[in-house]
Amino acid sequence: MKKQLILEDGTIFIGKGFGSDVNSIGEVVFNTGMTGYQEILSDPSYCGQIVTLTYPLIGNYGINRDDFESISPAISGFIVKEASEYPSNWRNEQSLDEYFRMKNIPGIAGIDTRKLTRIIRRYGTLKGAICSINENPEAIIEKLRATKLRNDQVKQVSTKTPYPSPGRGSRVVLVDFGMKHGILRELNKRDCDVIVVPYNTSAKEILSLSPDGVMLSNGPGDPKDVPEAITMIKELLGNVPIFGICLGHQLFALACGANTEKMKFGHRGSNHPVKDLLTGKVALTSQNHGYSVEENSIAGTPLEITHIALNDGTIEGLKHKEVPAFTVQYHPEASPGPEDANGLFEQFLQMIETQKEEGAAACQSVQI
Numbered sequence: 001m002k003k004q005l006i007l008e009d010g011t012i013f014i015g016k017g018f019g020s021d022v023n024s025i026g027e028v029v030f031n032t033g034m035t036g037y038q039e040i041l042s043d044p045s046y047c048g049q050i051v052t053l054t055y056p057l058i059g060n061y062g063i064n065r066d067d068f069e070s071i072s073p074a075i076s077g078f079i080v081k082e083a084s085e086y087p088s089n090w091r092n093e094q095s096l097d098e099y100f101r102m103k104n105i106p107g108i109a110g111i112d113t114r115k116l117t118r119i120i121r122r123y124g125t126l127k128g129a130i131c132s133i134n135e136n137p138e139a140i141i142e143k144l145r146a147t148k149l150r151n152d153q154v155k156q157v158s159t160k161t162p163y164p165s166p167g168r169g170s171r172v173v174l175v176d177f178g179m180k181h182g183i184l185r186e187l188n189k190r191d192c193d194v195i196v197v198p199y200n201t202s203a204k205e206i207l208s209l210s211p212d213g214v215m216l217s218n219g220p221g222d223p224k225d226v227p228e229a230i231t232m233i234k235e236l237l238g239n240v241p242i243f244g245i246c247l248g249h250q251l252f253a254l255a256c257g258a259n260t261e262k263m264k265f266g267h268r269g270s271n272h273p274v275k276d277l278l279t280g281k282v283a284l285t286s287q288n289h290g291y292s293v294e295e296n297s298i299a300g301t302p303l304e305i306t307h308i309a310l311n312d313g314t315i316e317g318l319k320h321k322e323v324p325a326f327t328v329q330y331h332p333e334a335s336p337g338p339e340d341a342n343g344l345f346e347q348f349l350q351m352i353e354t355q356k357e358e359g360a361a362a363c364q365s366v367q368i
C-alpha cells in the first residue's frame with residue numbers, strides 16, 4: 001500500500017508502506033549506522049521520533065529474539081530505502097513488516113533517504129508524518145506546523161516500579177530514564193547487584209537502598225523536561241559514586257550548574273569519533289542524541305571536560321572535580337558495537353572500589 005511521508009517544511013515523499021497502517025507524527029531524525037537496526041528501533045531514547053536509516057538495505061537479517069534494547073519499541077515510525085521482504089539469518093524470526101504490524105508502528109520504504117537526510121541536515125530535525133496516501137498533504141502540513149510534540153517521553157518509557165537484577169558484586173542503583181537493556185547487561189556481566197528504579201525516585205529513596213554506586217541511564221527527550229531527576233542527582237552528588245550515559249550525562253551537567261542546548265540535527269550513528277582529553281586516545285562510539293552540554297556553561301561549575309566529539313567539537317564526557325562522578329554523552333554499552341569505550345564500566349567499578357577503601361580507611365581511623 002502506498003503511503004506518504006510529509007515534512008513540516010512542505011516536502012512530500014511517496015513510498016510503500018510496511019508495518020502498521022496507522023498515521024503517525026514525530027520528530028524526524030536520521031541514523032547512519034550500517035547495522036544494528038533492531039537495537040536502534042528498540043532504543044527507548046527514540047521515543048516520539050520517526051527514524052530514518054541512511055544505510056539503504058534494512059531488515060536483511062530479520063528481527064531476532066536477542067537484540068532488543070527494550071521490550072517494546074517507543075519510536076513513532078521507521079523510514080528506509082528498502083525493507084527486506086526475505087530476511088535471511090539463522091536467528092531470524094520475523095520480517096520488519098511483521099514486527100511493525102505486531103507493534104502497531106508504521107513504516108515507509110522506497111523513498112530517497114539520502115535526500116531526506118540532506119533536508120534534515122540543512123533544516124535541522126523537523127516534524128514529519130507518515131500517513132495514508134489518501135490524506136490531504138496541505139492539511140497534514142498545517143497540522144504538523146501547529147502540533148507541539150509531547151515532552152513527557154521519560155515518563156512514558158521509564159519503569160513504573162523498582163525491580164532487582166541480582167548479582168554478588170557491587171550494589172548499583174540504575175535510574176531508568178528509558179534505559180537500553182545493554183546497560184543492565186553490562187552491569188550484570190560484571191556481577192553487579194542491580195536495582196532498577198523509576199526516573200522520579202528521590203535521592204533519599206535511592207540512598208536507602210545502600211548503593212555502592214548509582215548509574216544514570218540514557219533516555220528520550222529534552223533533559224530540562226525532567227527537573228525532578230536534576231534535583232535527585234544534586235542530592236546524590238558526594239554521597240555515592242555516579243556514572244551517567246547520554247541523558248544521564250546531560251542531567252548530571254544540569255545538576256552541576258551547566259546548561260544543555262538542542263543540536264541542529266544531533267549525533268546518531270555507530271562510528272562517531274570521540275577524543276579522551278586525558279589520554280589523547282580516540283574511540284569510535286555509538287551515539288544517539290539531539291541535545292548536548294553547552295561548552296560555555298562549564299566555566300564556574302565543578303566540572304571538567306574529559307571527552308570531545310572530533311566531528312564537531314561538542315562535549316562528549318564530563319568529570320566532577322571534587323566528588324566521584326563522571327559521565328559520557330555516547331554509549332559504551334552499545335550493541336552491536338563498537339566496543340572501544342566498554343572499559344568505562346570497569347572505570348565505574350574501580351571508582352566504587354576506591355570509595356569503599358576510602359570509607360573503610362576512614363572507619364579505621366575513627367576506631368583508632
Ligand SMILES: NC(=O)CC[C@H](N)C(=O)O
Nearest residue numbers: 218219221246247290291
Ligand atoms: N540516548 C540518549 O540518552 C539521548 C538523550 C537525549 N534525549 C538527547 O536526545 O540528546
